[in-house]
Amino acid sequence: MTLQVLDPSSEMATELGNPAPRLASLQGKTVGFISNGKEGTVGYFSHLDKMLRDEFGVADVIVRVKSNYSAPADPAIVAEISRWDAVISGLGD
Amino acid sequence: MQLASKVHQAADFNAVQELYHSNGWTDGLPIVPPTAEAVEACLEWAMMPAEQLIGVEPVRERPITVEKLAINAVMAGCLPMHFPVVIAAVTAMMQPEFLLHGATASTGGCAVMLVLNGPIRQELSACPTFNVLGASDRATTAIGRALRLILINVFDVRPGGIDRSTIGHPGKISYCLAEDEDDSNWLSLAEQNDIPKEASAVTVMAAGAPRQIMNEWTTEPREILETFAAEIRANMRHYSIWPGNYAIIVPQQLRRHLQKVGWSKADVQEFIFERARIHRREWAEVGKGSVVRDRGDTVYPAMASPDQLLVIAAGGPAGGFGAVIPPWLGHKSHAVTMAIGICLDCEPPRT
Numbered sequence: 280m281t282l283q284v285l286d287p288s289s290e291m292a293t294e295l296g297n298p299a300p301r302l303a304s305l306q307g308k309t310v311g312f313i314s315n316g317k318e319g320t321v322g323y324f325s326h327l328d329k330m331l332r333d334e335f336g337v338a339d340v341i342v343r344v345k346s347n348y349s350a351p352a353d354p355a356i357v358a359e360i361s362r363w364d365a366v367i368s369g370l371g372d
Numbered sequence: 373m374q375l376a377s378k379v380h381q382a383a384d385f386n387a388v389q390e391l392y393h394s395n396g397w398t399d400g401l402p403i404v405p406p407t408a409e410a411v412e413a414c415l416e417w418a419m420m421p422a423e424q425l426i427g428v429e430p431v432r433e434r435p436i437t438v439e440k441l442a443i444n445a446v447m448a449g450c451l452p453m454h455f456p457v458v459i460a461a462v463t464a465m466m467q468p469e470f471l472l473h474g475a476t477a478s479t480g481g482c483a484v485m486l487v488l489n490g491p492i493r494q495e496l497s498a499c500p501t502f503n504v505l506g507a508s509d510r511a512t513t514a515i516g517r518a519l520r521l522i523l524i525n526v527f528d529v530r531p532g533g534i535d536r537s538t539i540g541h542p543g544k545i546s547y548c549l550a551e552d553e554d555d556s557n558w559l560s561l562a563e564q565n566d567i568p569k570e571a572s573a574v575t576v577m578a579a580g581a582p583r584q585i586m587n588e589w590t591t592e593p594r595e596i597l598e599t600f601a602a603e604i605r606a607n608m609r610h611y612s613i614w615p616g617n618y619a620i621i622v623p624q625q626l627r628r629h630l631q632k633v634g635w636s637k638a639d640v641q642e643f644i645f646e647r648a649r650i651h652r653r654e655w656a657e658v659g660k661g662s663v664v665r666d667r668g669d670t671v672y673p674a675m676a677s678p679d680q681l682l683v684i685a686a687g688g689p690a691g692g693f694g695a696v697i698p699p700w701l702g703h704k705s706h707a708v709t710m711a712i713g714i715c716l717d718c719e720p721p722r723t
Contacts, residue, residue: 285379287443288525289440290377318663350474
């Protein structure tokens, strides 16, 4: 006998965001870091900061740290993103 | 009753298993086929329409309906009478202070522990004594499993997907227990959270694996509790130093010694709050010297306040075995207690 059973999933595809247009170059651009604030982020992001400035000619690097590393970025940080040319959101551990 | 979920056809019981396993809809164990009849029975028991909204998952703004909870509860082996506990538990997990996304996505790999209080424990024949942390009865095992299946299917918390647990722990399969209120003169965990004894309640906590302790060599409360405090200190050295909700399971044999000389839960909380703390420099003794830095003399308590310790009366009648259940990660997630099937602070309807 055929069984009729119900779908247990949400049946909702998560909307994927569209990637921002790629930058032709980082020269003279402003790059933002969104750090989760863990121990390892200090060395990791400071190294990236230096690399971006020295090797890619980035004009400015802005670091913002989430108030809770296990939660999405604070609204104030998200609001700032539109003023940056590129953003790097990464873990530090 | 109108159900919104997609209906799948399967030739027989085994075909149902393969369908659900192949779609990633199980925890690896066989499931009970969620037929419309079984799901409707859960909804009717809870007296909720299928489309009832339990909440909206905040990170991906996903609405969570009671129908989807019922489907997963049936799959886990829940009876309709178990379902109100599942609803209350998911509602509690969706409170902002629980931080559901962080707790279920973290590499820290915690599980959601549930503690049942009130008359529902007896209505469901939950067993708060023998083997209490080891699948002691049908109700708690099925309810705990239901939460895992709900996380997998409704919240997409699958290993390697949103669930980034490095190792996880066996409590993820099912982590539900009832408190032994009948053999204790202590306030129940729910009563400590201002829920009347006559009401049923569930507490959820983002919890690490239980760490078993044993002390059968004393009847002195301070010595008994020092063993629990030492295990908490060990967790702070080996896992996380951050303060948060710890839980301890105190079995009957040890409770007798404490209660005989008048120690209440509040006394236990106060004592362990004072004793469960370490210096940051102790990390250097366990291979974590690189992060001690200039803060070696700083003292870290296991809890920010005594009431962050959940004292749970449970366990078999013989044996001085208890457990310390550490938080996922300090204060990032807070335990939430919620009454089942009632609203304690609702306004009466305006006429």
